[in-house]
Amino acid sequence: MAGFWRRARPERREEDSVAAVRRRIEGLRGLVDGNNHVLELIAKAGEMLGGEYVFDRNSLAAMAEELDAAARSVVFDLNAITGDRYPELVEAVERVGASVRATLESRPFAPEGEVVVPLDGIGEELADAVGEKMARLGSLQKHACCRVPEGFAVTAAACRLYLERAGVPAVAERWRLQGRAGEAADPGALSAELQARVKATPVPREVARAVQAAVRGLGRAAPGARLAVRSSALGEDGEVSFAGQYATRLGVDPPDVLEAYREVVASLFSPGVVRYRVSAGLDPADALMAVACLTMVPAVASGVVHTVDPTDPSRRVLQVAATRGLGSAVVGGDVPVDRFELSREAPHPVVSRHVADKRVMDVMGRRGGVERTEVPEGERDRPSVSDDDLARLAATVLRVERYMKSAQEVEWAIDGHGELFVLQARPLRLDASPALRRDAAEATSRAPVLMRDRGVVACRGVGAGVVKTVTGLEDALGIEPGRVLVARLSSPRLAAAVSRAAALVTDIGTTTGHLAAIAREFRVPAIMDAGDATRILTDGAEVTVDAEENVVYAGCVSELLEEQLLRRDTYSDAPEFRLLRRMLKKIAPLNLKDPGGPDFFPQRCTTYHDIIRFAHEKAMEDLAEGQRLTPRAGSRDVHRLEMNVPLDLLVIDLGGGVAPGEDGVPLTPDRVTSRPLRAVIEGLTTEGVWARGPADMDLDGFLSSMTRSHALTDQLALRPDMNVAIASADYLNLSLRLGYHFNIVDCYLSESGRDNHIYFRFAGGVTEMTRRTRRAALLRQILTAHDFATEGSADLVIARIKKMPYEVAVERLRMIGRLIGFTRQLDVLLRDDRLVERLAASFNQGRYGAAFR
Amino acid sequence: MKGKPRVLVLDDEPIVCERLKPALEKSGFEVEAFTDSRKASDRLMEQRFDVLVTDLKMQGPDGLEVLRLVKERAPSTHVVIITGFATVDTAREAMRGGAVDFIPKPFRISQLRDLIVSLVEGPKP
Numbered sequence: 001m002a003g004f005w006r007r008a009r010p011e012r013r014e015e016d017s018v019a020a021v022r023r024r025i026e027g028l029r030g031l032v033d034g035n036n037h038v039l040e041l042i043a044k045a046g047e048m049l050g051g052e053y054v055f056d057r058n059s060l061a062a063m064a065e066e067l068d069a070a071a072r073s074v075v076f077d078l079n080a081i082t083g084d085r086y087p088e089l090v091e092a093v094e095r096v097g098a099s100v101r102a103t104l105e106s107r108p109f110a111p112e113g114e115v116v117v118p119l120d121g122i123g124e125e126l127a128d129a130v131g132e133k134m135a136r137l138g139s140l141q142k143h144a145c146c147r148v149p150e151g152f153a154v155t156a157a158a159c160r161l162y163l164e165r166a167g168v169p170a171v172a173e174r175w176r177l178q179g180r181a182g183e184a185a186d187p188g189a190l191s192a193e194l195q196a197r198v199k200a201t202p203v204p205r206e207v208a209r210a211v212q213a214a215v216r217g218l219g220r221a222a223p224g225a226r227l228a229v230r231s232s233a234l235g236e237d238g239e240v241s242f243a244g245q246y247a248t249r250l251g252v253d254p255p256d257v258l259e260a261y262r263e264v265v266a267s268l269f270s271p272g273v274v275r276y277r278v279s280a281g282l283d284p285a286d287a288l289m290a291v292a293c294l295t296m297v298p299a300v301a302s303g304v305v306h307t308v309d310p311t312d313p314s315r316r317v318l319q320v321a322a323t324r325g326l327g328s329a330v331v332g333g334d335v336p337v338d339r340f341e342l343s344r345e346a347p348h349p350v351v352s353r354h355v356a357d358k359r360v361m362d363v364m365g366r367r368g369g370v371e372r373t374e375v376p377e378g379e380r381d382r383p384s385v386s387d388d389d390l391a392r393l394a395a396t397v398l399r400v401e402r403y404m405k406s407a408q409e410v411e412w413a414i415d416g417h418g419e420l421f422v423l424q425a426r427p428l429r430l431d432a433s434p435a436l437r438r439d440a441a442e443a444t445s446r447a448p449v450l451m452r453d454r455g456v457v458a459c460r461g462v463g464a465g466v467v468k469t470v471t472g473l474e475d476a477l478g479i480e481p482g483r484v485l486v487a488r489l490s491s492p493r494l495a496a497a498v499s500r501a502a503a504l505v506t507d508i509g510t511t512t513g514h515l516a517a518i519a520r521e522f523r524v525p526a527i528m529d530a531g532d533a534t535r536i537l538t539d540g541a542e543v544t545v546d547a548e549e550n551v552v553y554a555g556c557v558s559e560l561l562e563e564q565l566l567r568r569d570t571y572s573d574a575p576e577f578r579l580l581r582r583m584l585k586k587i588a589p590l591n592l593k594d595p596g597g598p599d600f601f602p603q604r605c606t607t608y609h610d611i612i613r614f615a616h617e618k619a620m621e622d623l624a625e626g627q628r629l630t631p632r633a634g635s636r637d638v639h640r641l642e643m644n645v646p647l648d649l650l651v652i653d654l655g656g657g658v659a660p661g662e663d664g665v666p667l668t669p670d671r672v673t674s675r676p677l678r679a680v681i682e683g684l685t686t687e688g689v690w691a692r693g694p695a696d697m698d699l700d701g702f703l704s705s706m707t708r709s710h711a712l713t714d715q716l717a718l719r720p721d722m723n724v725a726i727a728s729a730d731y732l733n734l735s736l737r738l739g740y741h742f743n744i745v746d747c748y749l750s751e752s753g754r755d756n757h758i759y760f761r762f763a764g765g766v767t768e769m770t771r772r773t774r775r776a777a778l779l780r781q782i783l784t785a786h787d788f789a790t791e792g793s794a795d796l797v798i799a800r801i802k803k804m805p806y807e808v809a810v811e812r813l814r815m816i817g818r819l820i821g822f823t824r825q826l827d828v829l830l831r832d833d834r835l836v837e838r839l840a841a842s843f844n845q846g847r848y849g850a851a852f853r
Numbered sequence: 854m855k856g857k858p859r860v861l862v863l864d865d866e867p868i869v870c871e872r873l874k875p876a877l878e879k880s881g882f883e884v885e886a887f888t889d890s891r892k893a894s895d896r897l898m899e900q901r902f903d904v905l906v907t908d909l910k911m912q913g914p915d916g917l918e919v920l921r922l923v924k925e926r927a928p929s930t931h932v933v934i935i936t937g938f939a940t941v942d943t944a945r946e947a948m949r950g951g952a953v954d955f956i957p958k959p960f961r962i963s964q965l966r967d968l969i970v971s972l973v974e975g976p977k978p
Contacts, residue, residue: 053959437879548879575868
């Protein structure tokens, strides 16, 4: 890595080196501020998904603008510091901004990627590519809620290819021009033209090949299987607005799948759909869909179930419509079907039964398609489903409901072997009746309150169950699903348990942390930072967590749960929330994780997070590199500090940081007059903090460190390198590369205390994710105990503290010094979760050496 | 016993009304929510509300006009402005026009709820 000064202006380096550092420090301060601002906005956007916030489209647009401006300023500052070394980063900001704006404008959008995705590879995160129906089926299967048919999705990207091939964009453009010219184009004619184009165009070869390969794969798994081909609309809005308007082909023979696909895609422009788009002010030709291809279940019985009675949810029953054969007869609603009501309580007995006289049923036709046939005389008035199968159906759909966190409408089928399949599940859109709301209000006024307004809501919702407290060493994997998880710390190791929990309450933690994000991902009601929840909520007791109101009640308040299942304001389905979720994907993921890795380039930045991470790293690197100059003979500004610890530190004095000394004599700590640097040195040199020699690496730690791209020989020798302190009387910017870690301390320290701040950043580190996660947990635990606000991920911890009195600030800086020495090799040592607590305790008690034995 | 305090929510974005109405009802308020400022103004003419929560930028009469109307007809009604970042200046103007507070969007539901509770329970201005 060539230093900036050596490359750019070698001739001026000696004259104004310290002045240049001063200027660059100013640039860096701007960059750090911008960086923090972007991080805060990203964290807030994530937090907003939890449902505690009220916002609209305009708020999202304003937020996007603010993010864009902040990211731009970071890039500007970086280029100012480095002499325009990263013009590509400007392009990256443009790119990210454009994709965020496209998202906000809700233009149909096909993520780049596969044209075909098998159902068992689909989760909710692929909803933009595979549509709502398939995303839900995929995630239900993934979370073991139910069995679903085999199948695959033909993605939105495939559809876009096809429509481009069919010349749809040109027609769309003509329509827009006509609109602008004030000519009233006829939606009927537009529909006819678009449909004709699609039907006349063969499916693009790359799509056709992928579809045929997927169909062959299904054929191998289930020879002779036929397929159901139907739309999987993009976006909840599309699913609701166009319900029943898109084509569906049932019982499709494998050789006919492409033709069925073409027909389904063409229905994107059916007359009704085009007219609807025109009337809704949308561009009628600007549309995409994903298509679901699922094997047909050779059903002996099928139907639809509602997990509550939509007209009176307080009855606590499931309603089942069922028939013999395929479910098309039930969905079509044109023949009499059996109707059952089952109790929502296990074992789900039948509470009412109406068996219809079923003269006809739908079966798969011998030559494809669906045929309606007569039901044999003696079977017409027999129930289409046994009570045992009904009970099984009830248990299954209630699992689906629990996972989806709202009342559901589920299409199901049972095959000749008695296997139960879920063919489709979607929220039952109802409004909680005033009566139900009243019941809930009365029930909550009677229920004993265990906690109220303690902590902060990270994810809204209501959940009830038996409390499982986690205060330390419990095995997180062994926690049963459906418990109310009450944890002392928001430890990342609880992630798997949280995803299956009825609710989450923590004593310590933030709404922007990892566990909160997991809770939001799985819509688990969550209250963080509640102080002493683990003391108040006893293990084994049944409680109801109302994370709408931030209250925990004793016992199960079933009225509240029922009302919650039917809330129309189940926020996570609102278009604004879906928009925010899509927007977050464009801004928040961090793809550039390893500054030493091959992907650490501006061109690889795909989110704002990537951009600021890149900029911050390069700014710090440039600053650290820039000071690696050989001090001019007799320089009064650049010094090598000698300490009794194995750490080389170059001190650049910006003024008042170092007391005058004799020329040629190395700087010793007693001559440091910079207040913050003195404090850090005192911490670093505390007896016992600095372990001598490298920590023993166990095999796992060693092997995982091998996969990192650092030069291992250097790392294992733990040779201190590139350590620079830029200091004035009251300011310090310290960058330390210690072994695997990169620490930055940026602080201001004055007697008045008003502007005092400490920023501590810890990054990097070999070893695999679990240990890095533990190390981050340990650091955050220690820093939090010392009043720092912390954030970050497994490989990055950022801690801040502001506006504290001088003496406190000095003590905190000493602590940071001790912490830097202490954690130098911790990730290698952190072999299991129990060590986190123990090491934090020994650090806080000043028993630094204990950790290394 | 006095009836429930009455709150009128006015915001042309349906999502805001959909979120606030049930949340505030759950906290024991009688809530009416409007996305149409004309309809809201008509309602404010016939019914006195304890608190008006209104956006500023809207089709038809905007938030400032609704504020003026309320202050003429029912000066004791507390007016809370909820607004996007872009209209903070207008929000200041609203404060001068008699609004008690403004909360920029996005905001936490609990923040608005706590404010309304304190307005309803606290001493009248």
